[in-house]
Amino acid sequence: MRKMIFVSMLVGLTVLLAACGSSAPMQESTSSKDVNIVVVSNPSPAMMGDVELMLTITDKDGNPIEGAAVNVAADHTDMSGMGMNGLATDQDGGKYSIKANFPESGNWMLTVKVTKDSLDYKEDIEFKVQ
């Protein structure tokens, strides 16, 4: 519990510092670089069957985004009706992990949704399964 409070204070401080350090006017639109998502799979490259996806999520300054709700959806690009999704587990340090079972190889599309406070970010990431 104490750790959680510390983390949220740290993130709050980071946001404040970024806001003070920037002389640019506030912008409403969320550019695709406000949040960076890097996905690594285990095994790598991903194989058909059980795969662990590890996501590293950082803000535009490279600071980890911790304590966010991270929903990962996977869709088989070549077909419809093969979607699955779930909430990734927070591993601290801006890292999140989720296990998935890919029933088929081919081109999949991961849709990662990151929500935290006023942040509401979504990104599609192409993902190949061998």
Ligand SMILES: [Cu+2]
């Ligand atoms: Cu399929």
